[in-house]
Every structure is written in structure tokens, then in C-alpha cells.
Amino acid sequence: MVAKFGNKAIFAIVWTTTPWTLPGNEAVAFKEDADYVFLVDSSKEKSIYVAGAENVEEISEQTGINFEIIPGLILKGRDFVGCKYSPPLKRSGLRSFLAADHVTSDKGTGFVHTAPAHGHDDFLVALKHSLPLECYVNEEGEFVPECPVQELLAKKVLGGEADDVVLNLLGDDVLKVGKLTHSYPYDWRSKTPIIIRASQQWFFDTQKVRSQALEVLDEIQVRPRNQEQGMKAQLKSRPYWCISRQRCWGVPIPALYSKTTGEAFVSRDITESIKSAIDTFGLDAWWQLEASKFAPSSLLKKSPDVALGRDILDIWFDSGVSWACHSKEQTEKRADVYLEGVDQFGGWFQSSLLTSVAMRNVAPYKKLLVHGFVVDETGRKMSKSLGNVVDSKSILKGRKGEAAYGIDVLRWWAVNYGCDESRIRIGAGILAEVDKDLDKSRNVLKFLLGTLNDFHPDEITLTYEELKVVDKYLLHLVADFEQRCLRLYDEWMVDRVANLSSQFLQDAVSACVHWMKDRLYCENEDSASRVSAQFSIYQALFRFLQIIGPIVPHMAEEAWSFLPPSSNLSGRLFKSVLKPLPTQWYNEEVLKAIETAEEVRRLATNISGHIPLMQQDVNIFAGDDVGRKLSILQKEEASSFSDLCEVLQAAKCCLVINGKCEEQFGEVPGAAKGEGFIVHVKLAKTSRCPRCRKYCAEEVGLLCSRCSSVVSKIGGSVREKHSGY
Ligand SMILES: [Zn+2]
Structure with a gap:
């Protein structure tokens, strides 16, 4: 009721889908720049109503009442500032009309019922205007004795019991009761409707550590770099962090309460006392023993009637303090890298940072690395209904109609595609491509190992200076490749390592070995130029496998096992040490x-x-x-x-x-x-030498001078035609 209009009461028309929240009504919200009009019910003319001008038609339609607008009397929303009304259900005192951004003209009546304890928007309006936040519904969903509407005492919210009482009490003030289908929050686990109610919670004061957290974040390497600003923006905009939850499973918050006053007790002493009780009685003690077993004696003296808190910690708090659980030897307790999905900038990365900065003023990590989410080949999200889900098991072991690729192909895919921070594509075509790429490298490795069949690393007497220039060039490429890969590993750019590895092996090394082929195939077995080629190929393989091992361990380990035996080889690849590169290899x-x-x-x-x-x-x-x-x-x-x-x-x-x-x-x-x-x-x-196929034979059908000398050494005929080529 706004005021008297003549001798008629004026009612603001408000609708709600939760009549049980009316005992908690503390304000009526309006839209500042909307027009509001006064109405009469032409059939009764008993009362006068006020509502949003744009909503009159809908109100008439919904209520079936033929409202007539009183001409010439239009107010703007802002005209309601300072206006009061008597709250529904005959509660004492007056309440205010308040402007709120969440009020719209396209639906409803132009006014919004505001119960601060039962809605997010309502709560924010209440905070802004310092309205009471009383909640008259307990955790069981029943009205408590403090409720000003005594008829509601112990009535249940769910099931409509409380709604019926409220509607009854409102009597003639209700213009229309109807059924409306609309969305409503449900608990995903128990599939029951949720009651929104204000409650006491524990909060982490983000503002208190924000500037320090931002400062610390400046020293963290974030990859990809473009995410760094986003993380800072999220940190800046977070006012607080609610760390308590009302669930059974989880880590209890170590707080004790006074049964009489409800006052919460939290201190280091109390935490220590709880900790030692858990040490003595075990984890379940919290749920089994009395509070006095956990409370320090000093607290019991002050407040003998303590009760245990039943709130648990937010799981983000649990994972956020995981840095504290590093092994005792790691005194620094800072991880080299935190690796997770791109959504963790507001989750684990942030909760870890906040707890670590609050407790010891440092970041819990040195680097942050994120990846995107897996989608199908065309970029669509994976879903069972679309049938585009790729199961990693079927990649490893194959399934009907599909090849089994094995773990190395999956890993090769992961490094080649998984570094994308937004979408990671996977599908049959991509996997076939990845498999083909890896197979190419595998073939080169097999070929290289073949060239080392008669190579004995321990018997090498050649010095670097004595190597052929082409072989020195291969060593230069090895040094350059290794150095670049180590840098990329350090930067966590493993996709680039994979890329570089394919290029190195399939292009650079292959080209070099193509040049060396004549020496490898046609020179005398133990000639210096042939051994020189084998030496550089051996070094290239040795170092390449060490670099690529972390990505494709099975392929690398297998190739490693076929390297010619040497005192330098300590069995398995993963027990080998990457020795410093000889500086002369850079040439x-x-x-x-x-x-x-x-x-x-x-x-x-x-x-x-x-x-x-x-x-x-x-x-x-x-x-x-x-x-x-x-x-x-x-x-x-x-x-x-x-x-x-x-x-x-x-x-x-x-x-x-x-x-x-x-x-x-x-x-x-x-x-x-x-x-x-x-x-x-x-x-x-000159003619084509039938043995080495180089065009350097003096006569058709004769061996070239080099081949003649090699063949005569091994006891063959220099005139023999090698028609088999
Ligand atoms: Zn020849």
C-alpha cells in the first residue's frame, strides 16, 4: 500500500513464484527510468493499483481483471525514491521502494519483490541499502520461531505447505494464483529443488592479499602469454572467496561454536588442539566425538558449551593448498610448473596463488602452462549424442574397423596438437596423419641404425679435425638441433620440439646421409672416410634419441637398444646422461x-x-x-x-x-x-661405374679407380660387371 488516494488504498502489483519468501520481503524494487501508471479495477473500483506502464496489458491478461489506467497520472521510476509501503502479511513497520538494475519492463509488473535472504539480486540490493538479512528458514527448509508470521512456524518450504499458508493469509490481496512453468535450480545429485536462503559462511578476504598476489604474479612465466592479463583481471575483480560448504564429504573447517550465542571460535590454539585430537583419535573422530575432546582447555573455561562446526572447506581450497604437501625435503615448496586446462586461471591457479601468498608471501609455482579442451576434427565439442567422442583406449588398443596406434602415436598427437590453448583437435584423419609422420621418423631411424651395423664406437681413433666436412656439418646440425630443443623444453614448447625433430630427422639428417651414401656403401669397410660418416651418424642418433625420448619413449628406447654396443652406453636410454655438447661441433x-x-x-x-x-x-x-x-x-x-x-x-x-x-x-x-x-x-x-654408379669410370663397363682399389682389396675382379644394380 503506497498511500491513500482519496480514501482508497493504493497497492503496488508485484508477482512472485515463491510466495513462501514473502515473510522475508524487505523492499520493492523498481526500474528508475520506466514509466509507472495508476490503475483501477473497473468492475470493483475498490482499490487503486500502481504498476509499470508497459506491463499493464500483460497484467490484465494474466489476472483476467479489466484494469483501466487513470489518465494524466504517470510517474517515473525514480519518483518512488523515498516512498514507503506496508509489507505484506501484516508485518509491522514500513519498507522502502528501491531502484535496482535487475528490474526490467519486458516481463512481470514493473515492480520486483525483494527478499534479501532468498535471492542473489535481492541480496545485492540489501547490501547496497543496508537492509536486514534475516532468514526465517532453517537448513531443513522449515520456518523457525523467529519468523514474524507465526502461522508459518515449522511449515516446510518444499511441497507447497508454506506457500498455501502465505496465500491464505494474503486473502483478498492476491489478484491471481496460477500455474507457471519456468526454470528453477535443482541439485544435480539429489535431483531435488534448491531453496535459496542466506546463511553464515566463511570467506577468504581476497582484497587483503590482492596487491601482493598481483606483484608475485609478475614474476611468473605464463604460457601462453596472452592469458596473463586475463588471470590478473579475474584476480582484481574477485571481492572475496567463499571457502565453506555444507556437505558431508570433505575436510572440516576447524571452527568451534558457542551453543548459546552461536559465536564462532577460530584460532591457532584451537587448530593445534583439533590437530592433536585427530592425531590421537583418528579422522572419523570429528564426526563421532564430542566437541570438548577438540577444544583447548582455555576455550572450555571461557565457553563450556562448545559445538563442532559442520562446514567443510571448498574443494578449491583443498587443491589450492596442495603446494603445502610437497615432500619435506623440498623446503622451497614451489613447483617448477603447474599444468592444467585453460579454465584453471580462475580455479586452481588462483586458489593456489591466494593461499600461498596469504600464508608465506610467495607464489606456489614458477611457471603456468595451460592447454585447451579436446574437440573433434571439425572443432565441435565431443558428445555421445553426436557420436564424435574419441576414446584414448581405442587409440591405444584399436577397436572394430580402426587401427591400434599405440601409446607413442597418442603421445606424438598430444605434443603436436595438445599445446593449443583453445581447442585441441582429434579424429581419425588427424591420428592417421600423426601416425604417418611418426612412421617416417621411424623409417629414418631404422635406416640410420642399418648404416651402423659394423660400427664400433669404442674403436674410433679419428679426431674431430680428421672428419670429412660433410660429417662435421652433420655434427653442427646436431648441436644446433639439441640446443634449440633444450631451450624449447625449458619454455615448455614441446609442440615445437616435436616439429623440429621431424624436420631434423626427415629433412636435415636425411639430406646429409644422402650425400654420405657413396662412402657408406662403396668405400672400404674400415676406410677413414666411411668411419667418419658412421661416427657422425652415430652421434646424431645418440643425441636425437635422448632429446626425443621424453615424447616417444617406446620408439626411442627401441632404437636405442639397437645402437652398436659401446662402453658409453649404460643400458637403457632413460638411464643415459645427456653430456654437454663438444664446443667444436658448432662450426x-x-x-x-x-x-x-x-x-x-x-x-x-x-x-x-x-x-x-x-x-x-x-x-x-x-x-x-x-x-x-x-x-x-x-x-x-x-x-x-x-x-x-x-x-x-x-x-x-x-x-x-x-x-x-x-x-x-x-x-x-x-x-x-x-x-x-x-x-x-x-x-x-667419364662413364658410369657399375659398382658405385658414379660417372667417374674411365671406360664403359670398367670400375672407377676408387672401386677398383676397394674391390681388389677384398679380392674381387675389377672387370666384373655388376649387372645387379
Ligand atoms: Zn665406382
């Missing part, structure tokens, strides 16, 4: 020489056209700079077996170094000009 001079030779090869291949370079003699006229670089690949002016010839894969290479190459050789027909060199190709006059 810029070798790198530049090979890069230059590759540049020459590209140009030579171009001008060679459809004739393969292996049938051509390649003449290089180099300026001083290029000449200096290339000369470490070929000492003599012409050779069919130099490192340069290996990289170019030519029949013969001729390297002429002259500072003024362009003037001197610029006019050679069929030549091409590169930066600082001129390259010229000419069909080799």
Missing part, C-alpha cells in the same frame, strides 16, 4: 661452406636442365670469398670424391679460385652467374 666455417655449396648446386641444377648433375662435370669459378669458403670442401682443383662433389652429387667438380672470376670467366657459354662465382656444367666424358 660456422663448415656451415658457411655447405651453404655456399648448396647455392652452387641450386644454380648448377638449373642450368643442367633434364640431365642429372651426377652425369655432369661441374666447373666453379669462384671469387676470393666464395673460393675461400668452398676450398675447405675441396683441396685439389678437380675431384670426383671430395666433400664438394658429395654435396653437388656431380660426376666431377673443378674449383678454380680467382679474385677476378667474373672478368675472366664471364663469357663461358652455358654458364650461370651466382653471387661471387660462376658455375658451368658439361656432360662428363
